[in-house]
Amino acid sequence: MMPARFLLAAAFAVAAGGAAAQEAARLDPDWPCVQRKVPTLTPAAIWTGPAIEEAGDWRDDEEVRELVNLLSQRRVPQDEAEATIESFAEGLPAEERSARLTLLFAGLFDTMNAERSEIIEGIERYARHQKALVETIREQKETVEVSPVGTGSEAEQQLFWNLRIFEERRQSLPYICEVPRLVEQRLFALGRAIGTVVSE
Template identity: 40%
Template sequence: MRWQSTIGQVALGALLAAALSSQAARAVDPRYPDWPCAQAKVPEISIAAVWAGPPLDDAETKWKDDPKISALVTKLSARRFPIEDAQKEITSFLSAAAADKTNAGKLLFAGLFDTLNAQRASVMNGLERVMRKQRAAAEKIRDDTLALQALQDATPPDQAKVDALGNQLTWETRIFEDRRHVVKYVCEVPTTIDQRLFALSRAIQQELD
């Protein structure tokens, strides 16, 4: 049983290392070799892609000076806050702004754009950091797999060392797999942020029309 378990670890280690090498080779865009997602990496969303409202003028730098805008931006940009509730908050806030509605809308959009773009960049940078860790982990798994094979082939094999390295390899592959599952989930987050920014921008523009 112990022998079969060790062979399974060797096979799994080799498969994981090969899978990561293949994934890196199939990078969606060679400019971003550490990008682990199937979706193409778009480093930053442009204002023009999500805003067709009035010119922002100095709103891009002034929104942080307004405490109410800053507080609302923090609230609306939180992904845990339901998008439907966020849209209602926008309607209520801009309706209360009355004659200053246009300026308030520009400031609110500028704040949401800055904040959500920063969130998006943070998530994407984190994904690339994890990918680099995965590449290093794959190399370690590959090296430990070869070392385990050498220990098994020794005559006589040192069973204590075989067991110790086999356990280490099991732990390494488990961490590798856990990270892989997390990356698959987190790869959806930039798209979710894009969709949120577009929806909130549209809600603001509808109030300004």
């Protein structure tokens, strides 16, 4: 068991860190990342091809739907995804090429933009849980502070574990905050690859 004085010092550090994070995110208290939050993307920021609003419903095209499901998965290497796009384009009749490739981008945009928004919402929930945990730690710290010397071991143990959970979550935050950017980067790259074969 850690000494109470160490736990109290750690609790103060947690509280200070929480306050600093809140100050840094004062414009959006639920956003804990250093990256600027962009809740949703727009096609115009990514796509320079034909208007996707006029492409129709990509879900009605079975082949496009299957490609969207495949290419939107980040586990599929980027070079493999781009090769799949080229192969798909090569097999299309000239009169269908632009329309169906635009449909493919529309499906990828809908799917990956929705995924990215869900990830952002998850990060915000994560931040709210961390704030709630800080409040719990503060309350437990006060309990430990007023406990007579040599007592309060249960409160100290609870404080220790909550501090540990908080710190583990805090350390994982930079990696979590990168995920929306990774989805965005992949969508940009796929859009560029599709745009290239559309213009050929």
